[in-house]
Amino acid sequence: MSRPSRHLVVIGQGAAGLAAALTAAEQTGRRSSVAITLIERAAQDQAGGNTRWSPSNMRMASPERVEPSFVHDMLAATQFRGDATYFARLAREAPTTVAWLQYHGIAFTQPTYYLSKGPPRIQPVGGGASLIKTLATAAAQTGVTFRYGCRARTIMDRGVTVEEDGASETLPADAIVLACGGFQGNAAMMRAHLGPGGETMRLISPGTSFNTGDGIEMALRIGADISGDWTGIHSEPVDERSARSAPVVLIYPYGIVVDKTGCRFFDEGGGLMHETWEHLARHIHFTRPSSIAYAIVDSRLLEIPDYQRAIRSEVAPVRADTLAELAQTIGVDPEGLAATVGAYNAACVGDPSTFDATRRDGLAAATSLQPPKSNWARAISVPPFLAYPLVGAVAYTFGGLATDDRSRVLRKGAPIPGLFAAGEITGHFYGTAPNAVSILRALVFGRIAGVEAVRALMRN
Numbered sequence: 001m002s003r004p005s006r007h008l009v010v011i012g013q014g015a016a017g018l019a020a021a022l023t024a025a026e027q028t029g030r031r032s033s034v035a036i037t038l039i040e041r042a043a044q045d046q047a048g049g050n051t052r053w054s055p056s057n058m059r060m061a062s063p064e065r066v067e068p069s070f071v072h073d074m075l076a077a078t079q080f081r082g083d084a085t086y087f088a089r090l091a092r093e094a095p096t097t098v099a100w101l102q103y104h105g106i107a108f109t110q111p112t113y114y115l116s117k118g119p120p121r122i123q124p125v126g127g128g129a130s131l132i133k134t135l136a137t138a139a140a141q142t143g144v145t146f147r148y149g150c151r152a153r154t155i156m157d158r159g160v161t162v163e164e165d166g167a168s169e170t171l172p173a174d175a176i177v178l179a180c181g182g183f184q185g186n187a188a189m190m191r192a193h194l195g196p197g198g199e200t201m202r203l204i205s206p207g208t209s210f211n212t213g214d215g216i217e218m219a220l221r222i223g224a225d226i227s228g229d230w231t232g233i234h235s236e237p238v239d240e241r242s243a244r245s246a247p248v249v250l251i252y253p254y255g256i257v258v259d260k261t262g263c264r265f266f267d268e269g270g271g272l273m274h275e276t277w278e279h280l281a282r283h284i285h286f287t288r289p290s291s292i293a294y295a296i297v298d299s300r301l302l303e304i305p306d307y308q309r310a311i312r313s314e315v316a317p318v319r320a321d322t323l324a325e326l327a328q329t330i331g332v333d334p335e336g337l338a339a340t341v342g343a344y345n346a347a348c349v350g351d352p353s354t355f356d357a358t359r360r361d362g363l364a365a366a367t368s369l370q371p372p373k374s375n376w377a378r379a380i381s382v383p384p385f386l387a388y389p390l391v392g393a394v395a396y397t398f399g400g401l402a403t404d405d406r407s408r409v410l411r412k413g414a415p416i417p418g419l420f421a422a423g424e425i426t427g428h429f430y431g432t433a434p435n436a437v438s439i440l441r442a443l444v445f446g447r448i449a450g451v452e453a454v455r456a457l458m459r460n
């Protein structure tokens, strides 16, 4: 085989990097003059970033189509600050990307999502771990070279400087795909962009810690434009006691959430759980004493069909026969909790027979209650009483690189020759993360980056 005359370096072995590397290898063929190298900072058995720990729900009506309202819904989630062209390309390419995954042997199901319905989703069988395994195997078989324990440090015209085993080396790179995640694992960047406390936020999964904004910083040093909300994060409330990845506790809409003083501080029934979880997690971490809060419910939780689906913690809730005992056990001010539950119960004036955990049931508390409770307002009155201690955990950041709908990284609005990016490292999200879209966009724009990088190499 002739020596490769052109080099593509893909940085990061999550969904975006694997989609880019495998697609590029499929474009060029095994015997081509293009060498494709994927570098990954983690050891092979820990590689895969967030993707590896992600259930990877994808917002699609079926593997063949997205909902007609997809682009509008994406723009609404970004408070109409998002790039319509980018989201339109995502909608267009999602079905072909899923078909490509199926071609590689990944099967899809339509998952039951926690307790509430929300937009339709599909899920790869085996979640993100199976995406990583399947795509990495296929990429290796198609000729991609993997370098694990190899951390990218600098990108330059036709090169990437990496560190491996304490040594520095510059790899030739005629094209580069940046796919090395957001900056949630970088305490200094978290503090700089989210404010004091950003640096101590719990990371939702073991893979999250590898995403330390390296790719963002490397691209900014060569003048790349930025996009997305740099103060924005996707975060979720998790059981403070759990040692698991992503031990979310999403039963709070069916009770109340109080802080250490025993006071409520937000509308627990303000929307379906995936519509309020980011706000709650952030509120707990940044505004509550000791950055902790407690979901308090009564024993009627146990009558909600399949309520366990909304709890991913392995630790049982704290249980007590009285609220005073519960408060004492969890370290919440008992008088504060008694007053809060008293006021809340008095405001639960709706017909409790209309309670329905699976949809916004309209069972609102009296408007005198502050903060309000807009749905699922049922008195907390049937012992035993249960509590889960909650902390906020960050999954990913919204601030990142500006890219166009061809995954090209922009500088002063124009593409930087030979530089592409996909996945969490790119911005595009504002306000709130559109539910079940992060993995889809990593795969779709990763594939597009692979195609575009090969096209750029063939031109030069």
Ligand SMILES: Cc1cc2nc3c(=O)[nH]c(=O)nc-3n(C[C@H](O)[C@H](O)[C@H](O)COP(=O)(O)OP(=O)(O)OC[C@H]3O[C@@H](n4cnc5c(N)ncnc54)[C@H](O)[C@@H]3O)c2cc1C
Pocket: 011, 012, 013, 014, 015, 016, 017, 039, 040, 041, 042, 047, 048, 049, 050, 051, 052, 053, 054, 055, 056, 057, 058, 128, 150, 151, 152, 153, 179, 180, 181, 182, 204, 205, 207, 208, 210, 211, 212, 214, 215, 245, 246, 395, 396, 422, 423, 424, 425, 435, 436, 437, 438, 439, 440, 442
């Ligand atoms: C618990 C959890 C649940 C989730 N659930 C969903 C869901 O249901 N639906 C959804 O859409 N999204 C979900 N997400 C988010 C989604 O999974 C991620 O945003 C997506 O997988 C990110 O893919 P990526 O390829 O951009 O980054 P990652 O998968 O994080 O990959 C980045 C890779 O880059 C590597 N890297 C970092 N820096 C360097 C460097 N300097 N040099 C070399 N390598 C580097 C990292 O080690 C990592 O392997 C979830 C995330 C988590 C953690």
